[in-house]
Amino acid sequence: MDFGMSWEQKIFQRTVREYCEKNVTPISRDIDEEKFEKRIPDEILKGLADIGVFGCTIPEEYGGSAQPGEEIQYANIAIQEISRTEMSMSLPVYMLLTIGWGGEFLRIYAKEEVKREILPKLASGEWFWGINVTEPGAGSDVAATTTAATRQGNKFVLNGEKAYISGVDESQVRGGGHCTLVATGTPKTKAGKSMLAIIPNQLNGMTSSVYKDMGRMGLSTGGFVYEGSEVPEKYLLGEEGKGFYICMEGFNVARAVVAAACLGGTQGCLEMAVDYVKQRTAFGRPIGNNQGISFEIAEDWCRLESARLMLQKGCWMIDKYYSEPGSVTQREINPIIAFNKWWAPLIGADISQHAMMYHGAFGYTKDCPLQMAHRGVLSYVVGAEGTPNIMKLIIARDIFDLRG
Numbered sequence: 001m002d003f004g005m006s007w008e009q010k011i012f013q014r015t016v017r018e019y020c021e022k023n024v025t026p027i028s029r030d031i032d033e034e035k036f037e038k039r040i041p042d043e044i045l046k047g048l049a050d051i052g053v054f055g056c057t058i059p060e061e062y063g064g065s066a067q068p069g070e071e072i073q074y075a076n077i078a079i080q081e082i083s084r085t086e087m088s089m090s091l092p093v094y095m096l097l098t099i100g101w102g103g104e105f106l107r108i109y110a111k112e113e114v115k116r117e118i119l120p121k122l123a124s125g126e127w128f129w130g131i132n133v134t135e136p137g138a139g140s141d142v143a144a145t146t147t148a149a150t151r152q153g154n155k156f157v158l159n160g161e162k163a164y165i166s167g168v169d170e171s172q173v174r175g176g177g178h179c180t181l182v183a184t185g186t187p188k189t190k191a192g193k194s195m196l197a198i199i200p201n202q203l204n205g206m207t208s209s210v211y212k213d214m215g216r217m218g219l220s221t222g223g224f225v226y227e228g229s230e231v232p233e234k235y236l237l238g239e240e241g242k243g244f245y246i247c248m249e250g251f252n253v254a255r256a257v258v259a260a261a262c263l264g265g266t267q268g269c270l271e272m273a274v275d276y277v278k279q280r281t282a283f284g285r286p287i288g289n290n291q292g293i294s295f296e297i298a299e300d301w302c303r304l305e306s307a308r309l310m311l312q313k314g315c316w317m318i319d320k321y322y323s324e325p326g327s328v329t330q331r332e333i334n335p336i337i338a339f340n341k342w343w344a345p346l347i348g349a350d351i352s353q354h355a356m357m358y359h360g361a362f363g364y365t366k367d368c369p370l371q372m373a374h375r376g377v378l379s380y381v382v383g384a385e386g387t388p389n390i391m392k393l394i395i396a397r398d399i400f401d402l403r404g
């Protein structure tokens, strides 16, 4: 048992921290206020690629710099550092989707030809990659997906609609795409689903729209409509009919890095809170000298630290699952990752609100960065990558199955 980071992981963490403090902190408010042409400046994505963040789940032969068997542990380190400085969560979410559903998922499930086409563009920070599951009539109930992919010779023809998808614009403006869950068999069954890698800029018959979110303003959320859109067969991920199951596997990876984003942002809020309560005085002494405040901060620190440990365990389990087949099962991973995805956004929303309250009236202004963090983390409380109730459903199912 080892709770520490390796020397290489510590160097990586320090490199990402130094890069983000110097380059990301100064522009995080501008990202949230949508001041850049493509929401996130190109040079930031290039800079993060140069220090190996985009490549941390991609093997060297495809342009990445993955440490085999430690991919998600490295992703966890990077995403926590990025969201500590970009608390609106736009850049961290852009990164975690591209690293998770792009680098990690495509590395495991894409055909060789497709890996060679896509992975180098992800490792260099040129392309965005995301996940395209939710539909107007199918959110938590993933098996109810109806977007149809009908086989015609060596291609699939798509008809249907996807909704609330992160990176709808980015996948077109920058290039890239989404792992997309489609119905290829009996409707409303798990066995009737398949996953396709879809690159919107190569697609006919597709239109898209963008919604007005309340947070994460530096990353678009929107919908796609497909009308006879043709996708070559080579873009099938894994086996036909296994899409539901590999999608659930992908969710475990994505939920781990989502938790990392929430914990990094929360760390940033807690650091701001501590700095402020030490210097703000009321009734002749620093407000942090009141136990009403210092005890709450102590409790919040404990919640954050325990969440971080649990996440480290989850990431380690995922890495073991892929690098040492048979050592860990998805069933063992499910409740640990569900716990992380439920808990990290929840304490993030709580702790960012506490920090806002210590700042008094200033905490309610847009000049104070805490509101960005609060709005950003709420996207994961509401349910991006799975709602709190669905996470509890996974945990409860596991407890009852194992013990009842």
Ligand SMILES: Cc1cc2nc3c(=O)[nH]c(=O)nc-3n(C[C@H](O)[C@H](O)[C@H](O)COP(=O)(O)OP(=O)(O)OC[C@H]3O[C@@H](n4cnc5c(N)ncnc54)[C@H](O)[C@@H]3O)c2cc1C
Pocket (backbone or CB within 6 Å): 130, 131, 132, 133, 134, 138, 139, 140, 141, 163, 164, 165, 166, 167, 213, 221, 379, 382, 383, 384, 385, 386, 387, 388, 389, 390, 393
């Ligand atoms: C900012 C943002 C970005 C997103 N990005 C993406 C993306 O990139 N790709 C993608 O595919 N999707 C994305 N989503 C969609 C997200 O995955 C869905 O919102 C989520 O899965 C919930 O689906 P729904 O909104 O249809 O809610 P519903 O499934 O309709 O659920 C509504 C409520 O009912 C509860 N509920 C449902 N079933 C049960 C049950 N059995 N027991 C108890 N309670 C239940 C839920 O917990 C929730 O509170 C995003 C969402 C947001 C907010």
